[in-house]
Amino acid sequence: MSNEKQHMEAAEAEPDINFNNFNRRQSKMDFNHLEKVDTNAPEWNDLRDDAMFAEEKEKNMTLMEGLRNYPKAVFWSVAISLCIIMEGYDTQVLGNVIGLNEFRMRFGFDTGNPNPQKRYQLSAAWQTAVQQAPTIGCFFGIFLSSWAQDKWGYRRTIQIALVFLTGTIFIVFFAKNVEMLFVGELLCGLPWGAFSSSAVSYASDVAPIPLRGYLTTYINLCWIMGQMIGAGILRKVTTLPGHNAYRIPFAVQWFWPIPLFILVTLAPESPWFLVRAGRLAEAKRVVERLSKKGEMVDSDATVAMMVRTNQLEIDHETGSTYLDCLKGVDRRRTEIACVVWICQQLCGMVFCGSPTYFFLQAGLDEGNAFSLNLGITGIAFVGTVASWFLLTVTGRRPPFIIGMACMCALLWVIGGLTWPADKGGGGAWAQAGLVMLFVFIYDFTIGPLTYCVVGEVSSTRLRSKTVGLARNAYNIIGICAGILNVYMVNATEWNLRGRAAFVWGGTSLICTIWCFFRLPEMKGRSYRELDLLFERRIPARQFKKTVIDETAES
Numbered sequence: 001m002s003n004e005k006q007h008m009e010a011a012e013a014e015p016d017i018n019f020n021n022f023n024r025r026q027s028k029m030d031f032n033h034l035e036k037v038d039t040n041a042p043e044w045n046d047l048r049d050d051a052m053f054a055e056e057k058e059k060n061m062t063l064m065e066g067l068r069n070y071p072k073a074v075f076w077s078v079a080i081s082l083c084i085i086m087e088g089y090d091t092q093v094l095g096n097v098i099g100l101n102e103f104r105m106r107f108g109f110d111t112g113n114p115n116p117q118k119r120y121q122l123s124a125a126w127q128t129a130v131q132q133a134p135t136i137g138c139f140f141g142i143f144l145s146s147w148a149q150d151k152w153g154y155r156r157t158i159q160i161a162l163v164f165l166t167g168t169i170f171i172v173f174f175a176k177n178v179e180m181l182f183v184g185e186l187l188c189g190l191p192w193g194a195f196s197s198s199a200v201s202y203a204s205d206v207a208p209i210p211l212r213g214y215l216t217t218y219i220n221l222c223w224i225m226g227q228m229i230g231a232g233i234l235r236k237v238t239t240l241p242g243h244n245a246y247r248i249p250f251a252v253q254w255f256w257p258i259p260l261f262i263l264v265t266l267a268p269e270s271p272w273f274l275v276r277a278g279r280l281a282e283a284k285r286v287v288e289r290l291s292k293k294g295e296m297v298d299s300d301a302t303v304a305m306m307v308r309t310n311q312l313e314i315d316h317e318t319g320s321t322y323l324d325c326l327k328g329v330d331r332r333r334t335e336i337a338c339v340v341w342i343c344q345q346l347c348g349m350v351f352c353g354s355p356t357y358f359f360l361q362a363g364l365d366e367g368n369a370f371s372l373n374l375g376i377t378g379i380a381f382v383g384t385v386a387s388w389f390l391l392t393v394t395g396r397r398p399p400f401i402i403g404m405a406c407m408c409a410l411l412w413v414i415g416g417l418t419w420p421a422d423k424g425g426g427g428a429w430a431q432a433g434l435v436m437l438f439v440f441i442y443d444f445t446i447g448p449l450t451y452c453v454v455g456e457v458s459s460t461r462l463r464s465k466t467v468g469l470a471r472n473a474y475n476i477i478g479i480c481a482g483i484l485n486v487y488m489v490n491a492t493e494w495n496l497r498g499r500a501a502f503v504w505g506g507t508s509l510i511c512t513i514w515c516f517f518r519l520p521e522m523k524g525r526s527y528r529e530l531d532l533l534f535e536r537r538i539p540a541r542q543f544k545k546t547v548i549d550e551t552a553e554s
Helices: 003-013 019-024 043-059 063-069 071-081 084-099 101-107 124-152 154-173 178-206 209-237 244-255 257-266 271-276 280-290 299-315 328-346 356-362 366-393 397-416 418-422 427-444 446-457 460-489 497-518 527-535
Strands: none
Touching: 043 209, 043 299, 063 071, 063 209, 071 178, 071 209, 071 257, 071 280, 084 101, 084 124, 084 178, 084 209, 084 244, 101 244, 124 154, 124 178, 124 460, 154 178, 154 244, 154 257, 178 209, 178 271, 178 446, 178 460, 209 244, 209 366, 209 446, 271 280, 271 299, 271 460, 280 299, 299 460, 299 527, 328 446, 328 460, 328 497, 328 527, 366 427, 366 446, 397 418, 397 427, 397 446, 397 497, 418 497, 427 446, 446 460, 460 497
């Protein structure tokens, strides 16, 4: 059946509704003392009417109206996303602390090289193990947190993770050898897994449609802020003698847990989680906390919209287990969530995102290498903020595809400049400039947009599970890519240096092709509309122009 015919039949089946009267209309439902709505009861029709009004009102809400009417949703989403700063910080520190000579002297071995910057090295095996330990911990932490999110909600899950992290930082700080450092970073990864999956899901749940893209991409900005702090501290400690040169960056991690725990304790729970748990009266109170009192937001109607979407997914046999993520139409949604996050690894960011060691091997001194690293994080910050203008004008799909294509081209050029760089002169600096351009394009396009796509593409009942699977797909590929990249650039192994960019240029090309054929445009869609678009198996390139009637439920 064509989309046009479905639209006409749905319009004939239901009476016309004047959405212009929304502000003067009283909700037919009252969830103050109601915890369940029977789909066979007469009141279900009232709920559907309220849900349609709320959905249409939210879809037609402008960005400025969203900011005015949901200021507390913005605040609490921003507050919860701050947890990602810790993960970004540690990724920056672990990815680049190996550039500190004091760190290599403590945990590495003497190669006998007369060059002081190359004399002490970690073996490729231990360099890989230490850098990938948090990722391994994240892998298991995500599965644990996804289960906890469905059972206790996002707030309690994050609280437990913050308490656990406070203790595991002691192991890293007091590490006596590389084995102890590995164990400490592995355990730290468990709570970071909880943060990485919870932040995306929470932002997607509390944000109204006009703010959804901005609050989910803000998570990438938190990641970059963590990296900026890490890069700045690493730059400052390069001149410190002894163990403090690498211990201070580890100790900074103790700054975050207490203020974040207070914020998380005060934050409201996700209203979508409460609806799935059947706590409708509590969901209404949360909606009232997240929104501004006035005519623009009707809390009863908003909860009705959530109940209707949840019931629609139940009717479409959407379950709530990991296995359900791989069944039916949810398999396609899981594929999209997983692959867009995998694109962050295979686009070449694993090579360009932690460039200090690469710069050192290319011939730059320690001070210049860490200064460039700090500059790159600043460029990433600017790129993410600029991406919000893309979200407003173009949506998700076009900038994602164009960004992938541009990064692919840059990698081939960076690889080609390795031969001039080997001969000295300006080759290494030219590579450094292109790496900085690469990072800007990444954080202007796919870096932040990935969080937006992952947060929107999953069904509401499977959101925590889908986000968890997608993040773990990212982690698995990240481990493989990280191991491969270490061996490619390590001076004691393959020593490819900039030529490693050719490998990532090839994987980036594959990802670009996938994005063109499989990545849909989801800007401005309600979760009910997205459910129906996937249920009808609409091709990715037709998502934007397909019309979904406000009364449709199949």
